[in-house]
Amino acid sequence: MRDLDPGDPARLGEYRLLRVIGVGGMGKVFLGRRTTDGLYAAVKIVSDPRAHGDEARDRIRQEIESIMRLGGVHTARVRAFDIDHDPPWLAIDYLKAPTLQELVAETGALPVPAVLSMARRLAVALRHLRSRSIVHRDIKPSNIIMDASEPKLIDFGIAKELGHESIYSSGRKGTPGYMSPEQAIGGALLTHATDVYSLGVTIAFAATGRHPQLTATDMIVRDADGRARFDGLPEVLGELVAACTRVRAGDRIDAEAVIAACEPADTEHANAAPAGATPTPGEPSPAARLRTGAPPGPRRAAGRDLAPLPPRALAALPSRAVRVLRDYAERPTDARPVVTPLPEVTARVPGRAPDGGDGSGPAGPTEPRWRVRLGGNGYYASPVLAEDPATGRTVLCAGGHDGLLRAFDPADGRELWSSRRCGRIERTPAVHDGTVYFPCSGGWVHALSVGDGSVRWRVETAPSAGTEPVVVPAAGALVLGDVSGLVRALDLDGGKELWRFRTANTVAGPVAAAGTLVHAASWDHHLYALRADTGSEVWRYDTGAAIAAAPVRAGDLVLCGTVDGAVHAVDAHRPVRRWTFRAERAVHALTATPDVAYIGSDDHRVYAIDVADGQGMWTFTAGGPVRAAPLVHGDRVFAGSHDHTLYALDTLSGAERGRFAAGEWVDSSPVTDGTSLFAGDWGCRLAAIDLAALSAGRRR
Structure with a gap:
């Protein structure tokens, strides 16, 4: 306890204030004595400078209601209060015992x-x-x-x-x-x-x-x-x-x-x-x-x-x-005696790495095994790994804004083949059974052989460029959306249009396909469930805001993120919301396993969310927006940021285990073959990074 501070009230209601018991983040507590009978009480006022007027009164009212609902069991009883006073105050039993x-x-x-x-x-x-x-x-x-x-x-x-809704305004x-x-x-x-x-x-x-x-x-x-x-x-x-x-x-x-x-x-x-x-x-x-x-x-x-x-x-x-x-x-x-309190939280552990973990955190950025430059300006598609069925060889395919799709040897970065020039390739290709599929800005969709880049087929979908294509084997279809709001299904073998469905605005990213359903998201605020074989609408769900993070499946749920920072979890088979998680800014990036969803947001954070109930598990703060879907591999999650860095994070704790300095925005999702991690950056460079070195956070 200490004497009253300058400016402290001398009296509240029937209580004369004697000493200051303590000051917290939300309020200040005094020792008070009732003038009518000498009964002591702990008298609390809201002292948080962020709470004024109605909010301060609501906070005191909420505390009073909580204590009174408990009926004085396991806590101190309410003795008096005045919510309309300035400041509002509350008096409870003074307990003569230490904390x-x-x-x-x-x-x-x-x-x-x-x-x-x-x-x-x-x-x-x-x-x-x-x-x-x-x-x-x-x-x-x-x-x-x-x-x-x-x-x-x-x-x-x-x-x-x-x-009941929370009355707190921020933080x-x-x-x-x-x-x-x-x-x-x-x-x-x-x-x-x-x-x-x-x-x-x-x-x-x-x-x-x-x-x-x-x-x-x-x-x-x-x-x-x-x-x-x-x-x-x-x-x-x-x-x-x-x-x-x-x-x-x-x-x-x-x-x-x-x-x-x-x-x-x-x-x-x-x-x-x-x-x-x-x-x-x-x-x-x-x-x-x-x-x-x-x-x-x-x-x-x-x-x-x-x-x-x-x-x-x-x-x-x-x-x-x-x-x-x-x-x-x-x-x-x-x-009441004054004791020496412990600090509210322990200082950071001496000598510990910045991640606060067991010392295995990042010691310095990792150097790439190899790096090549793609053509054009900017890169926000993602590379894909594709196997040639004829030879069993795996190649790394990446498109550029110069209109070329290139295939590289994952081991050393040698270019194996490139496509003939078309419009800008701004979307991540899809791969199926020895064929790589991709749209270009000229309004065409291409199907090339993984082995040598030869053309299998190409069809025009002008005037609108397509979003990332997704292969739906059960329907024998390649499904993609476009900026006009159309969702199309094309035959895998020849590119013939099988069906189309129109939304009211731009289709957000790739669709999510599982079983007989395709889930598509649109800037018209709706998540749609369509039949994979006919494209007919099964249901739609209104998210209340434009959808920025394309839908992903997580067990029986489908997840999507919106520009107002929400992640909606909806039953995959009917338009019923299971839970909603809110970040502080727009959610553009989303990846999910059956148990955990990893979210990238414009608030510079990566979130790990429990798929079962939408509860947060951990968060990691980068130096810029996180707009590319993270990659989960083993016990690591890899996420790129506009701070020019690709991070390796521990899936259990979110602790940083390594980083790669890309030099430009990392707006594309990485891929891995189990040995190397392949990632692109806004400077049109594609890099291969040693997976073990990045995960362990070794020095360059």
């Missing part, structure tokens, strides 16, 4: 039995929050009061009631290191899994006395298996913390599982055990409970919150911690 952060700063890490006892009661609190449809969003050591009856959650200033909300990946990234609706994640990090803090180590993007450092790393964490707590802090929200355990895993610590024996004691022989450990699904001990009351702890409930605390609690309780209220 978990203050307690650990004074006494050091807590013993395992005490940690488990605390964790179980906090999980019970989370279960209560879930029953009231509330997500706290800021569970951390400084927001947990270690009251003698039970740990209590405070500061519901950014709590969210599920099913992410929460504490780095304690925010779940989906909360840190933003763009998706949060669930109770985000509070479980924060609880897991808090458990690790209580047991180690350390805040988590963070990467340069404020994500928790993870090991090679993707598990959050907490140095010094007792082994008995490892599985519990790992289960709470999994990257994907849907993979985390729930509050009931945490309660069950911590049950041994809540028995009479465990509470009386000395520091560092292990569960009684025959009792399953927390890790064993998580692995085997062992039932909780006999004292667990399913579906019912526990009664407040008896006085012996904190007996598992070491004597020094008990003395701190007693000191807080016995001192005069307005003489």
Whole structure:
């Protein structure tokens, strides 16, 4: 505590303000005493300079509603408030006890039995929050009061009631290191899994006395298996913390599982055990409970919150911690001792690479194996690898703005053949059964032999140039759109038009084809599902904005990105939205595996999104817009940016593992043959980069 600052109010309602308890990112909290009966309270005002007028009142109102919905259980009760006052304020019970952060700063890490006892009661609190449809969003050591009856959650200033729109105008909300990946990234609706994640990090803090180590993007450092790393964490707590802090929200355990895993610590024996004691022989450990699904001990009351702890409930605390609690309780209220708080988050790990990982991050840019220049100005198509069935040889095909399609030897970059000149080749070719297909700006579509570049067929689709073609083997068709809004299907063998479908605006990129359906996107704000054999419309879905990132299939979903920064996940068989993720700016690039979608945005970021629920897993910030679809290969995702760099990122954590300095914008997606990565840049250069060197981030 400290004295009031100049400009602080002296009185709010019936409360005379005595001291400043603390200042956070959103508000300022005072110790107040009610003039009518001398009752102490913690009085909070919104002090965030970004919140004015109605927004400040809405924040206080939201906090009041959240606390009152909890009925005073597991938190401090509301005593008074005035939303119409300037500033609006709220008074809650003043709890004469240290926060978990203050307690650990004074006494050091807590013993395992005490940690488990605390964790179980906090999980019970989370279960209560879930029953009231509330997500706290800021569970951390400084927001947990270690009251003698039970740990209590405070500061519901950014709590969210599920099913209600957020009132916050900008920026992410929460504490780095304690925010779940989906909360840190933003763009998706949060669930109770985000509070479980924060609880897991808090458990690790209580047991180690350390805040988590963070990467340069404020994500928790993870090991090679993707598990959050907490140095010094007792082994008995490892599985519990790992289960709470999994990257994907849907993979985390729930509050009931945490309660069950911590049950041994809540028995009479465990509470009386000395520091560092292990569960009684025959009792399953927390890790064993998580692995085997062992039932909780006999004292667990399913579906019912526990009664407040008896006085012996904190007996598992070491004597020094008990003395701190007693000191807080016995001192005069307005003489509350000042303790040395730990920093809100740990500083970057000394000596760690910029990615914050295990030291295997990038040490310098990688030199190419070979590099050739294509003709023309600018390059935003992508190269393709194609096999000649007659010889079994693989060639690398790339088109240029000079109107030539060239084939190169992937090993050394030697030109093997080139096509006759046509219009500018601005789209990525398609390959099927020894034939390479591509449109040109003159309004023609060409089919050439992979072996020697000879013409198989060419048809005119003028006046409109085509988008990237896609082969649909089930229909024997080559499907492509154009800037006039047409989607066409051409016969693979001769180029004859099989069907056409008209949208109301430019068709965005290649279609997505799977089974009997073709999904096409348009700047007319619609995603279309068409029959692959006839082109007839099956359904359409309105995204509300022009679609910039062409559709991709991910299992039973089809994904597309829009100019307003949204990624829509729609059921592939009917126009039903499954989820929407929002980046800060337009989404032009999208790649998906059955489990994870990788998104490139004009906000300079690459996002990894859980396909199952649209929750963010990690984000990486480049130096410019990311407009080409990333490539996923093994445990790496490769993404180019307008900052002239091609990045190699870890698929689990998003940590940078290598980079290639292209020298110009990288607007084309790379391809790989497993040995080299092939990428083009805006300077019309095509480079082959050693895949192992790039992934390992070796020096040039």
